[in-house]
Amino acid sequence: MIKRFLLLLVCVMVFCCGCANMGKLKNDIVANTLEIATNRGKLIVGVKTDTFPFGYINENGEYAGYDIDLAKLIATDIFGKPDKVEFVPVTASDRMMKLYSGEIDMIIATMSITPSRLKLLDFSDPYYIAGQALLVNTGSDIKGIRDLEGKKAITVFGSTSEKSLRMAVPNAGIIGYKTYDEAYKALKAKKADAIVSDDSILIGLSLKDASVTLLPKRYSREPYAIAFRKGRESEDIIRVVNRIIEESVRYGKLHELQRKHGINNYQ
């Protein structure tokens, strides 16, 4: 009887040890974005190429902008060098797909935190606050979002403005484009009466072009943050990124970058 009991005890112990090891193994094989990037020796970041001054290609054919500089700041902190980052172009409509396919480690692309996105993504702390506005052809009768009733407005697929436009002016016709370049060309060709998007992006389109005007009113609060795949794999990198953002705010680095790009409105 005692023998049988001892045998049973040994079996239970062996089983428990096995479970503990399996648990450990399970912990070990959870992907860890920070670890993967560190082993690779560089970050891979999804950025815009059509949203001056956040993410664009400059006259030398290089990635440039506030979002790009933020990525370089993170690379400098992690790897000691700003060039330890590979940029992958994304649009508002394909950025989440590129993140979840593993093509990129994170999205730094004028992306607002929203309740619906929080169900699918993990975000860093905000690094910029934008607000939705209207860009119109100069001299247009459109003076505010209500004037778009029965008119046509342009939005970019996958961006937050389509939803807010539908809610504010349900009977406005909406024309969607994939990029801000296409949206801008369509406005100038008078295919619609306004572009509805973030002021930060519309300012970039209006700066060098007197034939379009950014209207003064803002219709939403858009906190820009860095987006990651949801879950444990992103915990370590988000902790690092939040520390970098916090230190950059505290020591004035983020303000300095905003001044450099002419967007110094961080709240």
Ligand code: GLU
């Ligand atoms: N911030 C808005 C968004 O996340 C618009 C900018 C964009 O198209 O990325 O949808």
